[in-house]
Amino acid sequence: MSLLLPKLTSKKEVDQAIKSVAEKVLVLRFGRDSDAVCLQLDDILAKTAHDLSKMAVIYLVDVNKVPVYTQYFDISYIPSTVFFFNGQHMKVDYGSPDHTKFVGSFKTKQDFIDLIEVIYRGAMRGKLIVRSPIDPNNIPKYDLLYQGI
């Protein structure tokens, strides 16, 4: 059973989500609904949302609708997923150069579930940055060099 994931379509709505989601990991997927890799990722998010509902709240955000956030999080590739807990941006070390967001899709639903659990537990213990439990081979590689071109 996969539910339709809720969407945030303005800066105000994103602000509201960040400030009001309490005691659970807030997952914001930045991307476009029609993009191929976003579709892959959204499928995983939708299928796991119910099982993770005690630990996480998931929203989809269209990068075109929130330019302030697209710029602030320096989102050059989509999908990019950002995590929060009680209004605080959570950083994750995936072994890739950028700890502020997860770029690309997950290989399996289990990878995403494991990541949420680690973020949740870390947040409960007061950590602002956690180590990703995902096998580095399953982390999508992307080239930051493109930013200069």
Added chain:
Amino acid sequence: PGSRRPEHRRETARFWRENRAEAALRERCVVPAEEYECFLRTLERALAEHERQEEERIHQMAADIREAERRQRETVQAALQVGELYPALAAPWQGLGIMQSTLTGTGCAREGLGAAGDTSYVAEQPGPSGIQTGPDLAWMESGQALTFIGHQETEGKGNVHTGAKPPWLTEEEDETKKQIGPSYEEFLKQKEKQKLKKLPAERVGANFDHTSQTSDSWLPSFGRVWNHGRRWQSR
């Protein structure tokens, strides 16, 4: 060179005087004009030859780089075509080993890339210019052609990496409450919650869900109005 001959003799003589060297040796140390001329000519020739060799080496390196880039571009093009025609063939998550061994063919591209969401961007990016051909194609290995949506220029405002103020903390719109922190009513609610926690957990109605919606016909249960059964059953 002509003007240097007398100066050379004078300086040699001076050096001999100052250092009281053996006069007989001096003549042998003075460099004859012809030898000097010869030296100059040889020097020019050697220098020209060296410069020529260096230029040739640099041109060769440039050609190698261009060749590597061309091959990378071709591989990406082939991959895109195949990826669009046969998306089912695009298997993600291939490891580096496959990339290195099938670099010259289109095989690697077929195995390595999924359908690109925004093909125009991916097609124009041939990858970093490098003579190495294996590890530098790591950007393809994951099987995800990520859509590039552009370098995020902030015109000096900063972003998450530079520690700029997060957008959710910038209050631009009109907010009726100017105070920071919870309002008075929220504070009262909090006090109530604290009181609740102090009550025994097994008390009646401890798990009452105040927010649940009830239908019009709902009535509270107050036990055995019509008095069937024993008294203890009215709990």
